[in-house]
Amino acid sequence: MELKIYNSLTKQKTAVSPYNGEVSFYFCGPTVYWFQHIGNMRAFFVMDTMRRSVKYLGYKINHVMNITDVGHMTSDADEGEDKMEVASKREQKRPEEIAAFYWNACHKDMQALNIEDPEHICPATSVIKEIIAFVQDILDNGYGYITKNGVYYDTSKYPSYGKLGGMNQNKKLFGSRIEVDQEKRNPADFVLWVKAKDNHIQRWDSPWGVGYPGWHIECSAIGNKYLGEHISLHGGGIEHKTVHHENEIAQNYAKTGHEVVDIWFHLEHLMFNGGKMSKSKGEIYTLSSLEEKGYSAMDLRLFFLSAHYAKPQNFTMEALNSAKESLNNLKKLLLKHKNGTNLIEKQKIMEYKNKFAEYVADDLNTPLALSVVWDALKNSPASADIYNLVIDFDRFLGLRLNEVKEETTNIPEEIIAIAEERKIARNNKDYATSDVLRDKITSLGYTILDKPKNEYELIKK
Numbered sequence: 001m002e003l004k005i006y007n008s009l010t011k012q013k014t015a016v017s018p019y020n021g022e023v024s025f026y027f028c029g030p031t032v033y034w035f036q037h038i039g040n041m042r043a044f045f046v047m048d049t050m051r052r053s054v055k056y057l058g059y060k061i062n063h064v065m066n067i068t069d070v071g072h073m074t075s076d077a078d079e080g081e082d083k084m085e086v087a088s089k090r091e092q093k094r095p096e097e098i099a100a101f102y103w104n105a106c107h108k109d110m111q112a113l114n115i116e117d118p119e120h121i122c123p124a125t126s127v128i129k130e131i132i133a134f135v136q137d138i139l140d141n142g143y144g145y146i147t148k149n150g151v152y153y154d155t156s157k158y159p160s161y162g163k164l165g166g167m168n169q170n171k172k173l174f175g176s177r178i179e180v181d182q183e184k185r186n187p188a189d190f191v192l193w194v195k196a197k198d199n200h201i202q203r204w205d206s207p208w209g210v211g212y213p214g215w216h217i218e219c220s221a222i223g224n225k226y227l228g229e230h231i232s233l234h235g236g237g238i239e240h241k242t243v244h245h246e247n248e249i250a251q252n253y254a255k256t257g258h259e260v261v262d263i264w265f266h267l268e269h270l271m272f273n274g275g276k277m278s279k280s281k282g283e284i285y286t287l288s289s290l291e292e293k294g295y296s297a298m299d300l301r302l303f304f305l306s307a308h309y310a311k312p313q314n315f316t317m318e319a320l321n322s323a324k325e326s327l328n329n330l331k332k333l334l335l336k337h338k339n340g341t342n343l344i345e346k347q348k349i350m351e352y353k354n355k356f357a358e359y360v361a362d363d364l365n366t367p368l369a370l371s372v373v374w375d376a377l378k379n380s381p382a383s384a385d386i387y388n389l390v391i392d393f394d395r396f397l398g399l400r401l402n403e404v405k406e407e408t409t410n411i412p413e414e415i416i417a418i419a420e421e422r423k424i425a426r427n428n429k430d431y432a433t434s435d436v437l438r439d440k441i442t443s444l445g446y447t448i449l450d451k452p453k454n455e456y457e458l459i460k461k
Contacts, residue, residue: 001361003057005050005233006310008241008264009164009249013363016232017262022060024227025051026261028219028236028244029065029121031072032102033087037284038300038315039270041109043237045301046267046309046364048115048398050235053360056396063118064226069099069125070202071194072215082212088201095202099123109287112297114398120226124218127225128204131213134221134255135192135206143254144192147183151193151208156186158250164264165242190247192217216247223248224255234261241266267309290320298399299324305366305397331404333377334390335459339449340382349389352376360396369396411458415446419458426454 007014016023027047030036036044047065054061073080084095091098103123124131135151138144143157155161191214196203203210213221223231236245245264252260269276272285287297303323307313352372359368373393380386394401422437441448441458449457 001057001357003053003059003361004363005263005265006363007262008266014263016054016059018059019228019230019232022062023054023232024230025054025061025063025118025233025235026219026223026227026231027063027065027118027234028240029067030103030106031068031083032099032106033072033083034102035286036102036106036109037286038290039272039276039284040106041113041287041300042270042304042313043267044110044115045113045304047118047235048113049305049309049364049366049396050233050265051116051118052396052398053364056360057357061119062227064120064122064222065118066219066222067099067103067121067123068215068218069095069103069123071124071213071218082200082202085201096125099125109297112287113301114297114400116398122222122226124213124222125202127218127221128213130225131217131221132193132204132206134217134224134251135213138192138251138254141254141257143250145185146208148195149183150191150195150211150214152184152189153192153247153250153254154185155188155190155250158253160253161188161250162246164246164249190214190216192251216244217251219244220248220251220255223260224252229256229258229260231261233263233265235265235267238266238268265310268312271312271314285315293317295320295324296327299327301399302327302330305370305399308367309364327399330373330377330399331401334387334401334404336382337377337380337387337390338384340384340387342381342383342385344380344383344385348380349385352389353392356393356396366397369393373397405457411446411460415441415444415458418444419448419456422448423454423456 003016004013005016006012018024027050030040030044051061051063070082070084072083084098087098087102088095093101135144138153139146139151144151144153146152193206193208193211193213195209195211200212202212204212223234234245234248241264245266249259249261249264287300290300291297299320300323303315303320304313306323352375356369356372359365359372362368373390376386376389391402418437418441422434422441425431425433425437438448445460447459449459451457
């Protein structure tokens with residue numbers, strides 16, 4: 001089935017095209033100067049959902065995510081201090097120590113949320129040589145210039161600059177966010193390489209003096225290194241659309257002479273109390289803080305699945321409670337089907353599969369994909385066919401549904417004792433006593449499922 005994603009550049013759904021037999025996918029990763037809040041985690045969840053959709057629909061994938069450990073200013077544009085420098089001063093540690101600590105914390109949360117690792121995870125500081133070469137190509141091709149402060153991209157040389165954000169560059173109020181350097185040729189021009197001040201910790205030799213890369217250039221250089229000059233999909237948060245991704249498009253064109261990315265997609269913000277979840281405002285939740293309140297990473301993942309990635313999602317504790325309850329109900333229904341003996345017609349199974357795949361392929365419509373899961377679980381007689389179907393769906397959903405049995409261990413000792421007594425009766429072929437004990441377990445609110453080698457599983461009804 002053909003995967004179609006809404007393209008922020010063309011404003012229409014576009015079929016994903018593989019290159020050399022695989023879908024090449026780039027997603028903007030974390031800036032590792034602080035803990036990632038659940039709004040950041042929603043972004044990585046969307047990255048994972050896109051990755052899973054590609055694989056679920058039968059494509060091969062080559063997926064890259066950067067780690068920003070240099071060059072990202074406290075504004076998403078070119079003003080303020082480098083975030084890594086700010087963190088280094090705050091914690092009295094070297095930037096590489098800061099980056100390692102906060103990336104490890106981020107990666108731990110991503111693993112808890114069952115976010116698959118991309119094929120390539122690349123820190124910006126590991127590709128300084130490639131970044132310098134990329135900047136040199138931009139200069140050689142006439143799209144950049146050098147000032148006393150660094151190397152800048154000349155946006156006047158790229159007529160399509162501003163198209164992604166939906167504004168012509170001449171009408172864009174660049175000066176409102178980007179400090180106007182007197183040596184800039186145009187207010188919209190952005191930095192490719194910054195000449196470092198003497199007290200700047202992160203610094204490398206370059207043809208233009210000792211310095212460090214701007215934020216935007218890292219993604220172009222990393223994408224080019226691992227994916228080449230044709231990228232099927234490139235995604236990130238909606239906040240990247242008008243500056244960071246706009247600049248990537250311009251950089252890529254300056255090096256290659258053609259558009260590099262087929263489809264640009266953007267996820268909307270996770271909202272909190274009607275506003276964007278923000279570190280600066282102190283209005284954040286982390287996965288750890290939710291776990292301390294008794295919620296699991298899979299509760300949060302199901303919450304994320306309940307909204308389309310391209311729409312804002314409002315986070316409340318009530319909504320998370322609802323997701324937790326829904327996940328528990330889903331698990332109970334799934335377990336009822338696990339050892340069900342009814343047979344479901346192959347045609348019905350295929351109808352479910354086709355409908356699920358249709359929603360996955362239609363711009364990652366996770367709410368409707370979930371509706372197929374509920375429909376199959378609620379409206380089918382207990383059947384292992386339905387269990388296996390939903391486990392297959394979970395290749396996309398990522399809810400770890402094959403591990404549900406591990407979450408049903410809080411069985412009272414009284415029930416376990418009766419089950420063990422029944423096990424002995426069955427070993428002795430005393431089936432009359434075994435039946436009496438089974439009925440007793442049922443009357444106490446539990447179901448006992450017999451397994452090979454006289455093993456069993458207890459489930460609360």
